[in-house]
Amino acid sequence: MVTSIILFNVERTKINEVAEQLAAMDEFSEVYSVSGNYDLVAIARVADNEALSQLVTAKIVQITPIQHTETMLAFQAFSRHDLEALFAIGS
Template identity: 70%
Template sequence: MITSIILIKTERTAINKVAEQLAAMDGISEAYSVSGKYDIVAIARVPANEDLADLVTNRLLSIDAIQQTETMLAFQAYSRHDLEAMFALGM
């Protein structure tokens, strides 16, 4: 499982709409509206690097209000929760 954090800048009037579109997208497990330099932080969990490439370079492009993204790959999860087991259900 590939996990990445996608930082997103959007048109100011479209933050909620973009977050809803992201949350409904396969591969995006969560989308948060946030304060700071970026408007939305999305968590992507996909089976393989090719799926992440498709998500970032094809499917995110379909959302016109997205102005800029920065994608970070997660190497290791440090959590009290067993995240891998939670997201492996049904896969």
């Protein structure tokens, strides 16, 4: 499983529309509208690097209001939620 964080710059009047399109894709577990240098942040979880490549270069590129993306690969998760779930097994 490959997890990535994808940052999006989107045409201002299309942010909600694009967020809904992204959220409807199976590859995205979460999509957030955010403040700062980007308009949207999405968490993608895919089987492998090839699937991530297809998502970025074939699927996302078809959403024309997206002006710019930046994709970051996650190496390791440090989440309190994940740790609590792990220790809850067998409780």
